[in-house]
Amino acid sequence: MAKTALITGSSSGIGLGIARSFAEAGYNLIFNGLEDNGAEIAAGVASEFGIETYFSPTNLMDPAAIRKMVEEAESRFGGVDVLVNNAGVQYVAPIEEFPESKWDLILGVNLSAAFHATKAVWPGMQSRGFGRIINIASVHGLKASPFKTAYVAAKHGMVGLTKVLALEGAEHGITANAICPGYVKTPLVEKQIPEQAKSHGMTEEEVTEKVFLKAHAVKDFVKVETLGALALFLAGEGAATVTGTAIPVDGGWAAK
Numbered sequence: 001m002a003k004t005a006l007i008t009g010s011s012s013g014i015g016l017g018i019a020r021s022f023a024e025a026g027y028n029l030i031f032n033g034l035e036d037n038g039a040e041i042a043a044g045v046a047s048e049f050g051i052e053t054y055f056s057p058t059n060l061m062d063p064a065a066i067r068k069m070v071e072e073a074e075s076r077f078g079g080v081d082v083l084v085n086n087a088g089v090q091y092v093a094p095i096e097e098f099p100e101s102k103w104d105l106i107l108g109v110n111l112s113a114a115f116h117a118t119k120a121v122w123p124g125m126q127s128r129g130f131g132r133i134i135n136i137a138s139v140h141g142l143k144a145s146p147f148k149t150a151y152v153a154a155k156h157g158m159v160g161l162t163k164v165l166a167l168e169g170a171e172h173g174i175t176a177n178a179i180c181p182g183y184v185k186t187p188l189v190e191k192q193i194p195e196q197a198k199s200h201g202m203t204e205e206e207v208t209e210k211v212f213l214k215a216h217a218v219k220d221f222v223k224v225e226t227l228g229a230l231a232l233f234l235a236g237e238g239a240a241t242v243t244g245t246a247i248p249v250d251g252g253w254a255a256k
């Protein structure tokens with residue numbers, strides 16, 4: 001029987017890229033996100049790859065709604081074998097100007113939602129003796145940059161959460177790992193390139209290399225396909241002893 005993966009924030013960017021890798025490998029998928037065309041995206045992936053999908057518009061700031069999302073997934077597909085905690089938001093400002101509401105939002109979506117979703121899938125994974133938790137952290141789960149208090153705190157928290165889940169899951173066949181990407185050219189980042197070029201008085205090529213890829217040793221964006229292939233590996237039976245890790249996929253950023 002096909003395995004099932006629930007991927008949060010999968011109607012855009014990295015989550016969608018990971019979803020496509022899992023679809024190609026024959027998983028059934030629960031899509032989630034705030035995009036208006038989420039249901040169309042889920043249906044398109046289903047027909048392209050011949051798998052079962054549906055879209056859950058659950059807002060991850062609501063723990064009760066997260067529990068409902070998991071209950072629905074379990075009743076429609078018989079269980080969640082793989083949970084990818086991917087949804088995330090960003091806000092950049094010096095601490096003295098950082099709005100409290102943005103701190104709460106970033107901690108809520110980027111960290112607390114992963115706790116609530118994992119807690120909800122855990123009993124099913126335990127009872128089946130198999131589970132995979134894949135947390136999309138960031139190189140900012142390992143390194144800091146100025147003006148990103150909430151994001152860096154949440155992503156370091158995600159790495160800590162992953163380690164504890166690995167210890168608690170070990171005797172139940174559940175692994176937990178974090179993937180720590182450097183810059184990925186998602187719609188979110190693409191939008192910033194012309195804006196940054198304008199404010200730095202640079203061309204788009206210059207701003208890409210000198211601003212976005214400054215910390216990457218490999219001067220290229222990380223591809224969503226690379227993240228999809230890694231997530232798929234971590235989800236497999238063959239990765240049973242890979243757990244509690246935080247794997248940088250960052251063009252060498254964390255090596256510095």
Ligand code: NAD
Pocket residue numbers: 008009010011012013014015032033034035058059060061086087088089109110136137138139180181182183184185186187188189
């Ligand atoms: P994106 O903006 O393209 O996608 C984010 C997804 O999260 C969207 O589907 C959005 O609807 C969803 N989301 C946001 N708030 C939500 C909420 N309250 N409830 C439900 N869904 C919500 O961004 P992305 O670049 O694909 O980022 C995905 C993940 O990867 C994030 O956790 C991000 O921090 C991480 N990441 C991104 C980069 C990068 O360079 N793009 C680098 C490292 C880590």
